[in-house]
Amino acid sequence: MDLFEGNGALEKAHHEPLAARMRPDTVDGIVGQDHILGPGKLLRRAVEADLLGSIILYGPPGCGKTSLAEVIATTTRRRFERTSGVVANVETLRTLIKAAAHRKEHEGTETVLFIDEIHRFTKSQQDVLLPHVEKGTVTLIGATTHNPLFFINGPLNSRSQIFELAPLSEEAILVLLRRSLEDDKGLSPLHVTADEDALAHLARVSEGDARRALNALEIAALTTTPDAQGIVHITRGCAEDSIQKKAVLYDHDEDLHYDTISAFIKSVRGSDPDAALYWLAKMLYAGEDPRFIARRLVILASEDIGNADPRGLTIAVSAMQAVQFVGMPEARIILAQATTYLACAPKSNAAYLGIEAATTDVNTSRTLEVPEHLRNIHLADSATAAxxxxxxxxxxxxxxxxxxxxxxxxxxxxxxxxxxxxxxxxxxxxxxxxxxxxxxxxxxxxxxxxxxxxxxxxxxxxxxxxxxxxxxxxxxxxxx
Structure with missing residues (x-):
């Protein structure tokens, strides 16, 4: 017998992820973003009045960017079109814009164009949007996990309002998990119950990503055998098995990567070995290349410690060589030793300031000639010298x-x-x-x-x- 046979809700549950099914229909259903969607807030007023201009939604995965866009889709009287920076190309954009222009001219219908992961568009793709956003052919809603000030063209930013969504708190994710257990769109048709500590574990380990928490809950529900009464009961152990490893927000070549290495270096420079070890552990846990960290420590040893402790550079270089020789996971111990030594060493940036000042003079002042008595004695006396x-x-x-x-x-x-x-x-x-x-x-x-x-x-x-x-x-x- 097919578990989903004859039950439309269950059949939908079998084919569409829980996170997608649980997207809210109204602004009130969005949790954890009161700073931009609370009563009286500008974005909420614009959505409810259907007067939204072009916006860019910026925030980490699973914080509600797509959910907010879908709420706008259900409430607006305008035509709502969707695409993604992953699949769309210039031709796709031109087709969507041409259709929007036709609707506006012949039907008087305006178009909202939602582009998920807009940061994946190249500069030329973003440039295609610019004149049509400026003329109002389309109202743009861009969603991105990357800082738009760095990844979205300046002219497009200036014609849009940027709203930053925060990572969801554990309390907000718990609200969504409990809602999914009770809602017919969620797991209610499966008669699922869950221990509070199981839900708390999912909320904590998902690191503010509601999508990850909901999908883990669904995995637990679909892989747990019902009891004699047909109840699926999710324990803490089930929850742990379903989510396995804690999610650490980290990207390996963009914002979070550079933010974390910056926090690490500044902690070492600030002589806080405990903070430095935490950021080191976060980077290694997220899969950062230990050689990258080692190279940054070599730079720091000269820039921030210098001659206050000349051995700092020797230790940093030795650590870099040892990391290359040993590899992970033992390389973490080598990095920890170098990190704590450098964090606890006396600090001086005199060498760094000196070379910066000298370089400035070389770049901006008349170049000094080498005094005659310092010139190459061998060259000056050589029979073969010019x-x-x-x-x-x-x-x-x-x-x-x-x-x-x-x-x-x-x-x-x-x-x-x-x-x-x-x-x-x-x-x-x-x-x-x-x-x-x-x-x-x-x-x-x-x-x-x-x-x-x-x-x-x-x-x-x-x-x-x-x-x-x-x-x-x-x-x-x-x-x-």
């Missing part, structure tokens, strides 16, 4: 620093300007560098040689007791 590169006698003007006390010669100029680029901080080992550099600059000033100026610091100098790493580095420097 005539215009030979500088007879000039090479003797260069003084070899290692021939002098402390391997330093104060009388020699290396740059014909006094601009200071490297300003070591008072953090970690860089404080030792700062003292040494200050001493060298003072000696040059005493000799009347054009100097790079006085040392700058990023804060009050603190000559307190150095930590173990700093002690070792200072000791090694003194022995050198």
């Amino acid at each position: 005539p215009d590169r030979k500088i007879p006698g000039k090479s003797a003007d260069y003084s070899y620093p290692h021939d002098h006390k402390e391997h330093f010669f104060a009388d020699q100029q290396y740059k014909p300007s006094s601009t200071v680029y490297y300003k070591p901080s008072n953090q970690g080992y860089e404080d030792t560098i700062a003292r040494r550099l200050e001493n060298w600059r003072a000696k040059r000033d005493a000799k009347g040689v054009t100097s790079n100026g006085k040392k700058g610091t990023t804060g009050p100098r603190d000559h307190g007791t150095p930590g173990p790493t700093e002690k070792t580095l200072i000791a090694e420097d003194r022995e050198a």
Whole structure:
């Protein structure tokens, strides 16, 4: 006997996903978006009055973008057309727009064009829409999981209002799950009951994605054997089996990818190892390439730690090599070690600021010539050197620093300007560098040689007791 034989509701349940069947018919049926659809809100007023202009709905999967579009489809007096950025091409758009223009001219009927996943359209496809949205041939409703400021053409954005939908709360998803158990469009014909902790698990693990929660509930209902009374009872164990792995909102080359790596790097830079480990775990759980994370740590070691702890770069590079050699899942341990070391290391961006300042001068100022005594001595004296590169006698003007006390010669100029680029901080080992550099600059000033100026610091100098790493580095420097 076919379980669905002779029962229209059950037959529909067999063919259409629960999430699709449970889409609401009115604005009141949409949950979790009161910030844009609550009483008196602009979008709600526009939908109910059928005065909606072109809009872009932006939000994560399963938050209600398509549901809202379908509500508009049932309430508007205008013709409602649907397509998707996945399947539509330029010819599809032109056909839809041509039909809309014909209806408007000959029937006086306006057209609402809903494009799901509009971010998948290329620039040229989006450009096809622009003049017709501007003239009012179609009213555009675009739905996207991607930030429209980056993925939708600026002119199209400027002719549309952007509404951001939030991920659904666990409470909102529970409302939808309970509704699906009681509604004839949902699982009511199957006589399904569910434990509260089973529903709570689905709401929590779905991470704000109502579609995922509803589809998991349906899987549990359709794969659970009814009891003697014909009741399908869903337990916590059934719910766990139906959803398996927690969904983590993450895309591997777009917004959430870059948002999460940004949070990770900023946590390390901000010296919070706990936050850094959390974002690291999220990325790895979502399947991020550990080599990408390792490369970012190498950059951070120089940009944000630098000479405050020179070993940071060594550890980051070693971690990157080890990650490539070992692979997942053990690579997570290597990344965790490097992450926690760098997060707990003293911080300095002096090297980064120095190269940025020097690069700015190279780009914007007159290029300095290399002083004659610094030019290539071998090239200048070579018998094969070009005539215009030979500088007879000039090479003797260069003084070899290692021939002098402390391997330093104060009388020699290396740059014909006094601009200071490297300003070591008072953090970690860089404080030792700062003292040494200050001493060298003072000696040059005493000799009347054009100097790079006085040392700058990023804060009050603190000559307190150095930590173990700093002690070792200072000791090694003194022995050198």
